[in-house]
Amino acid sequence: MEYVYAALILNETDEEINEDNITAVLEAAGVDVEESRVKALVAALEDVDIEEAIETAAAVPAAGAAPAAAGSDDDADDAEEADAADDADDDDEEEEDEDASGEGLGSLFG
Known part of the structure; x- marks a missing residue:
């Protein structure tokens, strides 16, 4: 750079x-x-x-800037709900990954 x-x-x-x-x-x-x-x-x-x-x-507008500015309040609410759902999914995946990795370590050390 x-x-x-x-x-x-x-x-x-x-x-x-x-x-x-x-x-x-x-x-x-x-x-x-x-x-x-x-x-x-x-x-x-x-x-x-x-x-x-x-x-x-x-x-060139930033990605997502133009649709958000042109959208209605309902669109903004839908986007926030989708973001919240994505965050929840990410948290679930992280917990599953932690559980899976813990099982593997447990089996190594008895």
Whole structure:
């Protein structure tokens, strides 16, 4: 992730995104730089308009945000009930896992 951050820093400061500059940013941050990762990043970003990519990413709503905002109160209640049911199922599964693992250990030690 720090490699991408280095590219974003260079983009923000209007510096060229190349191997030397990314390496310099990473080394300044104390990162043990892997040349192959730097080369791969520079190659991947070669034809990418970073500003456009940022705008596109910012325009995409978070998963589930749009349906929840557009839904009615009944939809919200249904979602809460489903979440509660999922939590209860998870708790039951955890108890079953604990019971099963306890039986296995008991059989090992008599």
